[in-house]
Amino acid sequence: MNPKEFFKFCDEHDVKQFDMKFCDIFGTWQHCTYPLDTLDEGVFEDGLGFDGSSIRGWQAINESDMIAIPDPSTARIDPFFALPTVSVIADIFDPITKQPYNKDPRGVAKRGVEYLKSTGIADTCFVGPEPEFFMFDDIRYHSSQRGAMYEIDSSEAAWNTGRSEVTGNLGHKVGYKAGYFPVSPSDSLGDIRGEMVEAMRALGIVVEAHHHEVGTAGQCEIDMKFEDLLTMSDQFMWYKYVIKNVAKKHGKTATFMPKPVFEDNGSGMHTHMSFWKDGNTLMAGDGYAGMSEQALHAIGGILKHGRALIALSNPTINSYHRLVPGYEAPVTLAMSQRNRSASCRIPMYSASPKAKRVEFRTPDPSACGYLSFTALMMAMIDGVQNKIDPGEPLDRDIYDMTPEELAETNVAPTSLGEALEALEADHDFLTAGEVFSEDLLNSFIAFKRENEIDEVRLRPHPFEFDLYYNI
Incomplete structure (x- = not known):
């Protein structure tokens, strides 16, 4: 699902809200919810800002700004919201360097998969x-x-x-x-x-x-x-x-x-x-x-x-x-x-x-x-x-x-x-x-x-x- 397909998916399911989820280093999901009509396709490129110092084991307060970029391929209709809500899992990035955050567990898994392929051992x-x-x-x-x-x-x-x-x-x-x-x-x-x-x-x-x-x-x-x-x-x-x-x-x-x-x-x-x-x-x-x-x-x-x-x-x-x-x-x-x-x-x-x-x-x-x-x-x-x-x-x-x-x-x-x-x-x-x-x-x-x-x-x-x- 690419960004264009994502919004089509939301129209088909009459989605009202967008729930962005990501994982801390201890395996706990964090989330923030946005009215869907406040977002456009740019969210999948520019991401959404949040306070990384409030997440356990992440940033110091003097370098707290972080960016969560949702992955549209992970979109699912969340079964536990009263309003029709789409949940999307996000990857975390540094807003200055634009590089993947090295403490993002999902980023670790993605780097691990790429490393496996690079070794030639398996794909x-x-x-x-x-x-x-x-x-x-x-x-x-x-x-x-x-x-x-x-x-x-x-x-x-x-x-x-x-x-x-x-x-x-x-x-x-x-x-x-x-x-x-x-x-x-x-x-x-x-x-x-x-x-x-x-x-x-x-x-x-x-x-x-x-x-x-x-x-x-x-x-x-x-x-x-x-x-x-x-x-x-x-x-x-x-x-x-x-x-x-x-x-x-x-x-x-x-x-x-x-x-x-x-x-x-x-x-x-x-x-x-x-x-x-x-x-x-x-x-x-x-x-x-x-x-x-x-x-x-x-x-x-x-x-x-x-x-x-x-x-x-x-x-x-x-x-x-x-x-x-x-x-x-x-x-x-x-x-x-x-x-x-x-x-x-x-x-x-x-x-x-x-x-x-x-x-x-x-x-x-x-x-x-x-x-x-x-x-x-x-x-x-x-x-x-x-x-x-x-x-x-x-x-x-x-x-x-x-x-x-x-x-x-x-x-x-x-x-x-x-x-x-x-x-x-x-x-x-x-x-x-x-x-x-x-x-x-x-x-x-x-x-x-x-x-x-x-x-x-x-x-x-x-x-x-x-x-x-x-x-």
Whole structure:
């Protein structure tokens, strides 16, 4: 869709308002809305000004002016405005140099795709994430000098089997770790997920399946068909937006927080990656698990840089409450076919060469897709370029390994601070081709340390009162 076609599209849909959206470095959509009749085709060349100092991790106040240039090819009718509204995703530019802004996550993804093509390794990187999320009926949280608390609730939760309910407690709760694929009435969220799916399909997103997930208290998953990296990064923003808004419409609240429920599974975002060239997969071959030598080298790149990657794919303090043994989250940086306790799994569902891919199981949906997917691709490129050996596969259950055996394996960071240190020490593979800038990475690391790690470290945890109050 070019600018002329865009305005024709708006006429056909009787659009009244234009909503411009862009993404900050932490994966949150920002937006500003304009009456459509105040704009013309020049907006796609001149852009729209805004205050970059008010966006987390971006500009200082003395150099705050930024330009957002909408991409007309991303235009979609927004399903959540009362007035007919078209939403368009924008790229961010410096108003002085007219160059793409080096902290714009969408710009990172676009540079990453161009870099992949320039290497000659492949012309397309396909991405297929599996984001999980929770839908709760109620969420309350508070933190102050006087105290701190959180409390969640869900009509599906196992802890509510003894609760008195207005309509009578009918049972049908989802047991702990028993939420994978139950039918209704235990799965009470099927119709809401169905509405989410239809909203995504109306936006052009191809959805393959939806189902309840393992966790009690309304854990769900909706799977999108794989797409090229930039398309999927855009779709992931729509995915979160749709899920949160449809949940709210039904009086529920959806969260992509990785570990909101104690002693139950957290929400991951297993990410399937594959390289293609001239319409053909580069992943299939006669190596381990039917993979090509290039694919195995790509896995080697993921494993070599895994600890640094995890700072971007698991970017919250809460992420590391999920990355613990025993809850289906991989903590060992190893390769395996079928074994879901390894960080790099090679799915064996299909014998078709086109289905060959690597599934990186460590990420979670708190990540910014533009940054997480691009970083993963950059690690794969580095693996291919340097012929990195992924090592021997680990086809046993990693959770049954002894501490001595685990000590000999490469493991994921156990905290956000540890992951950020790994990213500081190992990021040359990200800055290759100027895909990621040092400025972006430094801003990301500094913000996380100052506004998350330090803030949490300053506060006593409620469980500390159980442990220490009476010492």
